[in-house]
Amino acid sequence: MKILRNSAKCLKCGSHICSRHRHDFQRCNCGAIFVDGGLAYLRSGGDLQYYEDTSIVDDTPPSGVHSEQNGERRQHVQPERADDGD
Numbered sequence: 001m002k003i004l005r006n007s008a009k010c011l012k013c014g015s016h017i018c019s020r021h022r023h024d025f026q027r028c029n030c031g032a033i034f035v036d037g038g039l040a041y042l043r044s045g046g047d048l049q050y051y052e053d054t055s056i057v058d059d060t061p062p063s064g065v066h067s068e069q070n071g072e073r074r075q076h077v078q079p080e081r082a083d084d085g086d
């Protein structure tokens with residue numbers, strides 16, 4: 001998972017806060033919520049009833065970075081031998 005934006009909106013005071021660096025601790029205007037961690041990790045807290053997550057994360061698995069893999073042809077695989085003794 002890659003963090004593209006670490007942000008949240010406070011539903012109490014309406015302010016939108018965004019943490020841009022690992023140690024960029026941001027608190028909303030009324031102090032109800034906060035975000036921290038920037039693009040290194042998602043850390044947030046405060047009064048969760050006023051917390052609306054607006055973060056953007058990329059859930060693409062690391063191995064699927066290249067979209068070309070979507071059109072990858074399956075390699076022909078040898079069928080398993082069916083003569084396993086039972």
Ligand SMILES: [Zn+2]
Nearest residue numbers: 010013028030
């Ligand atoms: Zn607030």
